[in-house]
Amino acid sequence: MKLKILDKMEFEFQENGSMLKNNMGQDYDIEFRDLFYRVKGQRQKEQKTVLKGISGTFRAGELTAIMGPSGAGKSTLMNILTGFSAEGVEGSIKFGNNGGNMRKKCCYITQDDHFYNFFSVEESMMLAASLKISDKSMNIREKKLLIESILESLKLKTTKSNRCGSLSGGQKKRLSIALELIHNPAVLLLDEPTTGLDSSTTSDTMQLLQGLANEGRSIICTIHQPSTHVYEMFNQVYVLSQGYCVYQGSPHKTVDFLATVGLHCPPYHNPADFLLECVNGDYGDFVDVLKEESQKAEWYYNNNNKSNMRTLEAGNEIQVPKMSGTSEVSVTFDATKHIYPPPEWMRLWMLVGRCHVQILRNWTTTHLKLLLHIVCAVLVGFLYGDSGSNANKQLIIFSSIYSIIIYILTDQYMEFDRIVKFILTCMVVTLCAEGMGMLVATILSPVNGVFVISIITCFTLIYSGFLIYLTHMSAPMRLISYLSPIRFGMENLTSSVFLNRADVQCPSNVIYCHFKSAKTLLKFVGMESINYGLNLLILFLNLAVYKIIAYITLKRKVNQAN
Numbered sequence: 001m002k003l004k005i006l007d008k009m010e011f012e013f014q015e016n017g018s019m020l021k022n023n024m025g026q027d028y029d030i031e032f033r034d035l036f037y038r039v040k041g042q043r044q045k046e047q048k049t050v051l052k053g054i055s056g057t058f059r060a061g062e063l064t065a066i067m068g069p070s071g072a073g074k075s076t077l078m079n080i081l082t083g084f085s086a087e088g089v090e091g092s093i094k095f096g097n098n099g100g101n102m103r104k105k106c107c108y109i110t111q112d113d114h115f116y117n118f119f120s121v122e123e124s125m126m127l128a129a130s131l132k133i134s135d136k137s138m139n140i141r142e143k144k145l146l147i148e149s150i151l152e153s154l155k156l157k158t159t160k161s162n163r164c165g166s167l168s169g170g171q172k173k174r175l176s177i178a179l180e181l182i183h184n185p186a187v188l189l190l191d192e193p194t195t196g197l198d199s200s201t202t203s204d205t206m207q208l209l210q211g212l213a214n215e216g217r218s219i220i221c222t223i224h225q226p227s228t229h230v231y232e233m234f235n236q237v238y239v240l241s242q243g244y245c246v247y248q249g250s251p252h253k254t255v256d257f258l259a260t261v262g263l264h265c266p267p268y269h270n271p272a273d274f275l276l277e278c279v280n281g282d283y284g285d286f287v288d289v290l291k292e293e294s295q296k297a298e299w300y301y302n303n304n305n306k307s308n309m310r311t312l313e314a315g316n317e318i319q320v321p322k323m324s325g326t327s328e329v330s331v332t333f334d335a336t337k338h339i340y341p342p343p344e345w346m347r348l349w350m351l352v353g354r355c356h357v358q359i360l361r362n363w364t365t366t367h368l369k370l371l372l373h374i375v376c377a378v379l380v381g382f383l384y385g386d387s388g389s390n391a392n393k394q395l396i397i398f399s400s401i402y403s404i405i406i407y408i409l410t411d412q413y414m415e416f417d418r419i420v421k422f423i424l425t426c427m428v429v430t431l432c433a434e435g436m437g438m439l440v441a442t443i444l445s446p447v448n449g450v451f452v453i454s455i456i457t458c459f460t461l462i463y464s465g466f467l468i469y470l471t472h473m474s475a476p477m478r479l480i481s482y483l484s485p486i487r488f489g490m491e492n493l494t495s496s497v498f499l500n501r502a503d504v505q506c507p508s509n510v511i512y513c514h515f516k517s518a519k520t521l522l523k524f525v526g527m528e529s530i531n532y533g534l535n536l537l538i539l540f541l542n543l544a545v546y547k548i549i550a551y552i553t554l555k556r557k558v559n560q561a562n
């Protein structure tokens, strides 16, 4: 007996991202006109034009290849179409027949696979399904059936218990596609999906993409040097050179097209290779002529006959084999039913859960890091010995209090409120540091981010009262120190250890211990009047400000991309 599952549904994310609506039988052609992309050049006020007024149409139900020599602008075009690049773009891009901006229907599969290596294929699929579709819209059983059907059609069923990290290159590529198919995108863009795959896996992947296109999706991918067999699997090729479109049409017409400008493909030569040799300049500079010639309508792939194409219609069935332990069941998704994603808080909860499972399963980063922290703490603790109760070592402890192990090993006062205050401060300072990192990461590129965060770290440390005592700073410098969140953390750590503390013992072999009294020490470092609660509040405010700005920045970037 077979289970039948109707999954040929088209979902639409509303602008607010809160609702998915199924939307059957529509074609989502991508049409772009006079597209320019300008970036800053190396010299000041110099501009570099990467894409120079290109136009084209990628039709629904077709498999399109974007080809061209290295640096021609293929990835740039993909990034613009998917919204990854928004600044410096001019021209019009139209998604779908209604002319609206339907970019949210696009899925972009980059060259690198982004999986959680410690999750199995099935777990990754289930997590993606749970993040995209709420339980109210589709219950767990329906989701499992959907996942089964996708894994079956992408020949991944036998690997469903394997961890993602152990999959082969081809399997990883198929899993990337499977993860995107969960919400059945109308447009799928893939950056070099066959790079690094052998010829047989390449052919399998291309067949898979062809099948997805035949179901009515627009499939667009960049590709380098396809074999003749793979080249002919495309419905359309879009060739770029030096930022211009030099051919847009059927792969079968390439040889005739090149012949019109005097470039004759040798017999038994791969037309794709010859095309790339021509646009690469191996036979002279033909870019301008090819650009002119490619404008002629006769080369345009003008086949509007989509009879070979099954549109994404309600009622299309795909059959999945019977799952063990289940009886004969027919699951039918209501085509008119709205599909909602889970609420934001639930998605956050799932992502936090995923993060923790990943951390726990990653032996190297978790267990070894834990061990490293314990070993370091024990070493530092023994290094500073009894400094908490030894009046001769009071000042040294300032530079090393950072964890509870050290707190215990250094013989600090074992009072509950002191320990709680100490740990709480450490935690909030850590959260602040993480929030600051997140904020910088949302604003700057990784390279600039590392540079800026290093400077911020130096600044916050220097002005924390840790490297230079507050009493040694001039009045304006002391004012500046209030900009450093670590200063408030430092004050609170100091207060939890030293405030209202009885005098400590001076060892018998030491004549004079200047810091025997905690008050003397607090005065010496300029922290005699510490308000623990206020400092904690300031740290929380810092944290809130970092997170809010990071959220706004991310939101703005996402809106710009759409």
Ligand SMILES: Nc1ncnc2c1ncn2[C@@H]1O[C@H](COP(=O)(O)OP(=O)(O)OP(=O)(O)O)[C@@H](O)[C@H]1O
Pocket: 039, 040, 048, 050, 068, 069, 070, 071, 072, 073, 074, 075, 076, 077
């Ligand atoms: N933001 C940018 N700043 C400066 N130059 C850029 C930027 N984006 C793209 N370029 C330049 O535009 C050109 C096209 O880049 P793109 O990555 O699109 O090429 P490609 O055709 O995908 O090449 P490849 O096949 O090697 O990946 C390159 O010369 C690249 O240096």
